[in-house]
Each structure stands twice: as C-alpha cells, then as structure tokens.
Amino acid sequence: MAAEKTGPPGAISGAAASSSPGRPENSSTSRTASKPPNWKIVGAASALIALLATGGYFGYRKFWNGGRDSAVSIAVLPFTNLTGDSTKEYLSDGVTEEMITSLARTQGGQLHVIARTSAMSYKLSHETVKQICGELGVRYALEGSVQSEGERLRVTAQLIRCEDQIHIWADTYDGDSGQILKFESNLTDSVAQTLSLKLLTGRKPEYVPTNAAAHDAYLQGRYYLSLRSKEGFENALQSFVSAISEDPHYARAYAELAVTYNLMGQYNWIGTNQAHGQGKAAALQAVEADPNLADAHAAVGFNKWFYEWDSAGAETELLQAIQLEPSNVDAHHWYAMVLMTSGRIENAEKEMRLALALDPRALILRSNLGWVHYMGRQYPLAIQELQSVARDNPNFLTAHYKLWWTYSVTEDFPRAWEELKTIVHVISTPENEKRILLTYDKEGYAASLHALSTSSGTTYTGSMVDAARCMNFAGDKAEALKFLQMAMKRHEGWMMFVESDPAFDLLRSEPEYSRLLQEVHAASTQRH
Numbered sequence: 001m002a003a004e005k006t007g008p009p010g011a012i013s014g015a016a017a018s019s020s021p022g023r024p025e026n027s028s029t030s031r032t033a034s035k036p037p038n039w040k041i042v043g044a045a046s047a048l049i050a051l052l053a054t055g056g057y058f059g060y061r062k063f064w065n066g067g068r069d070s071a072v073s074i075a076v077l078p079f080t081n082l083t084g085d086s087t088k089e090y091l092s093d094g095v096t097e098e099m100i101t102s103l104a105r106t107q108g109g110q111l112h113v114i115a116r117t118s119a120m121s122y123k124l125s126h127e128t129v130k131q132i133c134g135e136l137g138v139r140y141a142l143e144g145s146v147q148s149e150g151e152r153l154r155v156t157a158q159l160i161r162c163e164d165q166i167h168i169w170a171d172t173y174d175g176d177s178g179q180i181l182k183f184e185s186n187l188t189d190s191v192a193q194t195l196s197l198k199l200l201t202g203r204k205p206e207y208v209p210t211n212a213a214a215h216d217a218y219l220q221g222r223y224y225l226s227l228r229s230k231e232g233f234e235n236a237l238q239s240f241v242s243a244i245s246e247d248p249h250y251a252r253a254y255a256e257l258a259v260t261y262n263l264m265g266q267y268n269w270i271g272t273n274q275a276h277g278q279g280k281a282a283a284l285q286a287v288e289a290d291p292n293l294a295d296a297h298a299a300v301g302f303n304k305w306f307y308e309w310d311s312a313g314a315e316t317e318l319l320q321a322i323q324l325e326p327s328n329v330d331a332h333h334w335y336a337m338v339l340m341t342s343g344r345i346e347n348a349e350k351e352m353r354l355a356l357a358l359d360p361r362a363l364i365l366r367s368n369l370g371w372v373h374y375m376g377r378q379y380p381l382a383i384q385e386l387q388s389v390a391r392d393n394p395n396f397l398t399a400h401y402k403l404w405w406t407y408s409v410t411e412d413f414p415r416a417w418e419e420l421k422t423i424v425h426v427i428s429t430p431e432n433e434k435r436i437l438l439t440y441d442k443e444g445y446a447a448s449l450h451a452l453s454t455s456s457g458t459t460y461t462g463s464m465v466d467a468a469r470c471m472n473f474a475g476d477k478a479e480a481l482k483f484l485q486m487a488m489k490r491h492e493g494w495m496m497f498v499e500s501d502p503a504f505d506l507l508r509s510e511p512e513y514s515r516l517l518q519e520v521h522a523a524s525t526q527r528h
Helices: 039-053 086-104 116-120 129-136 177-195 212-227 230-246 251-266 272-289 294-308 311-324 329-341 345-358 363-375 379-392 397-409 413-427 430-443 445-453 464-473 477-490 493-497 502-507 511-523
Strands: 061-063 068-070 072-076 111-113 140-149 152-161 166-176
Touching: 072 086, 072 116, 072 129, 086 116, 086 140, 111 345, 129 140, 212 230, 212 251, 230 251, 251 272, 251 294, 272 294, 294 311, 294 329, 294 493, 311 329, 329 345, 329 363, 345 363, 363 379, 363 397, 379 397, 397 413, 397 464, 397 502, 413 430, 413 445, 430 445, 445 464, 445 477, 464 477, 464 493, 464 502, 477 493, 477 502, 477 511, 493 511
Parallel strands: 072 111, 072 140
Antiparallel strands: 061 068, 140 152, 152 166
C-alpha cells in the first residue's frame, strides 16, 4: 500500500504494530476503503470472536523452540466475504482479525495462535487447508464466512483438524446484529463441550464494555491504526479518545491509545514530549483499569524504552506482558529490540524468533531479525535475511534501509548505492532525486550522502540519528557528531540504537561520542 513508502526508516512497530525501520507492511490484503465501515455490524460480528475465544485450551504440548507448554497451535484463516458486495470486504477482514486477537488473548498463552499478518497473507491463496497448516506449523485451522443484509448478520465458523481435514466443530449465528451477545453463553458451551475445553481459573475476567458506541469507536480505532499512515494515526487517536469518553473503564481503548501516541512519536509525526507524555499517561491508565492486560504493560514498556531510555524498566514491563500473554507478538518484538539496543544480541535473536514463530510471514519481523544480525555484526546473515524480504516484497522499504546500512559498513559501496537509489526514489521529490543522482555521478558515494542528509526535498523529515548515520557512511565524523548532538537535544528515541550500531564505529574513539552516550545513560534515571 502507499503508506508503505512513507515513515521513518527506523520505525519498529509491528503491529500494531509495526510497524519498523521501515514502513508499515505492504500487503495485498490491506484495507484502504475511502469511507469508514459499518462499525455496528463489525462490532456485532466481533462479538462472535469473543465467544469462540472464551473457554480454554486443548491439552498440553510443546510449541516454539523456547519450550513453552501449549494446548494447541491454530491458524484463523481469512473469513470469506459472502455479502456479494466488494465494498464490504472490511466486514470479513474485521471478523478474522478480531478472532485472531481474542483467541491469542485467552488461556494465559496455552493457545498458540498465528498472528494476523501471516494469517491474512492467505486471503487470496488457492492452497488447501492442509497445505496452509503445514506451512504455518499448526494443528488446527478455523475458517468461516460472513453475510449481512441490513441489520441482519450471519457468521459461520468451523474448526478443522489439519492432519485429516475433519470438521470437528461448526456453528452459525444468524440474527439481528444488536442481539448477538445473547448467543455468547450457548456458543461458549458448545465449543467447550465439543473440544472438552477447560475454563481458565484464577484470573479476574477481562472487562467487556456494555456501551455499544464505545466498542464501535474502539473498532474504528483498530482499523485506522492498522493503516500505519499519518491520517490513519490521527483518525485512530480520535476514535480511541471517543471510546474512552463513552466508557472511561475501557482498558483496551487506553492501551491502543498509548500505542498510537508511542508510534506517532516514533514516526516523527508528533513531538517527542507529546508522544512520551500522552503515551505514558494512556498506558498507565490501561494498567490501572486492567492490571492483567498484556497490551497495557507492553505499551508501558515501549514508552519506557524509546522515550525514557530506561531499558531495565522496559524489560520488566515487557516480560510481564509476555507472562500474561505468551502469544503477544508486539511484546516479543519490542522486547527483542530492547535486548538488541542493550547489546544482548543472542537473546534478542531468540526473542525475535519467538515473535516469528507466532507471525512467520510478517515482513517487519523478518527485516528486524536481519537488523539483529546487523547489530551483532553478522553481516552475511543480515544480508541473507534482508535480501529474502526484498525479494518477497520489493516495495518493503525497511529491508532496503537495512541493506543500505549493511553494505555501507562492509564498504560494499556499489551495492550500498543501489539500495540508496531505491530509497531516494521513494522519499525524494523528482527534482531532489535527480540532484542526488547527478551528485553521485560527478562526485561519488560520499558526496551523494551529503546531498541526501542536507536535502529538504524529501517526503520523510527523518531523525537526526539517521542523518548522523548517513554522515558516518560518508566518513564525516564532525557532521555525524553534530547531528547526534541535535538528536540528543530533541531527546530522540533513536539515540537508544547509537551505542550498538556498527554505523557509529567511526566515532567510538571520539570524546564527544562518549559524552553523548553518558548523557543517554544518565537521562534514563531522570525521565521516569
């Protein structure tokens, strides 16, 4: 999608983010409707998700190389749009996403659920359920369809055992969209009885909003946040604020509001102080409203890491999020980044692979695994991983940024230039692109880097850390230090990456560089 080509080269959100030195993921299943969906119907449909997810786990078994115990691994396949109206594709997509989210948040991680990005990649696939299960490494698949007519809604779902493709359970809701919650207890009982599920005990049930307007606004916010565009973020903010105003106890709305602020600051679309303050306040309100909400602790952890430079505090929160919800991809992803910027490369790689086990087709996770290799100075592995992403999606700019960095630090300047040309073509105006290309032809690679770092003709304003990295590749230590000083004054979150990034090896003997790193360490005890 177009938004894939805009945004900071260092963004790392996944899911939620995110997002990703790079951009939001480019996917053929991206929803780019010009007008908001019928959120009342989506809200009703998503209630079915909670019904299917409520219940239990399917007996213990090992999953992931991390050795966690799990009942079963499952993939929710994209629900089919049977409305006969292509403009209602959002409805089947919404049901699919809510199903994945709800299943992943039940049973304290006893259910291994393939995340949205990987599941939705099969939307246009003609592969059989058995083939998809084999590729994703799951034992069960949940598939279904959605139909709607006015206020009437019909959602069907069936659980399939992958090894023999036997349909071991199926159910249908058919009725008024406003009455679907009455179906909850019967559906939960039928799922539990069919699969001999056990109810999770020992934890207070999650708060469920009774205000339909609050839930509708929350769903709108989730939709807009998934677009990972500037307009999408702005609309998401409005939606989550609306949800909270309708229901001040809505913990998930606070958590998603926190994520939105966190990522908008990371993408340089709002100021650091606003992102830090508003994001932290919303995240802490989410924790207060529901201490058992993993997304709330993950949002606190991200905020502590990126805006307060508090790696220890971030680690505590992210580990708590993982304990509460072992299938939380964002928590694993962000924890991997905390470990990476703390120089714990081996642990960062392990954590990133755990995230990938949950979302194996997520380009941002694959790219950031390459980033971990780069930060660990395992350059052949970094190149291999990043090239595979670029082959799968040539428009995924994150991979090109990381390849540019890797080729530059290994002094493979011809290949570095090829990657930089791809980047410049996306982020620059035609006039500025022509100027940079001419500079390269006349004066070489270093001169073209100077032209890029001093350019105002780009669609990406960038961070000062990015500019410093660029100047290091040009061999200009004085300019690199100047940009790092500016980044320090702005309290850019990207300063967290400077100490471990090979791009800054040129500066390690410079007193000013050491002083800046000391400031970063000192600031971590002052901002929280």
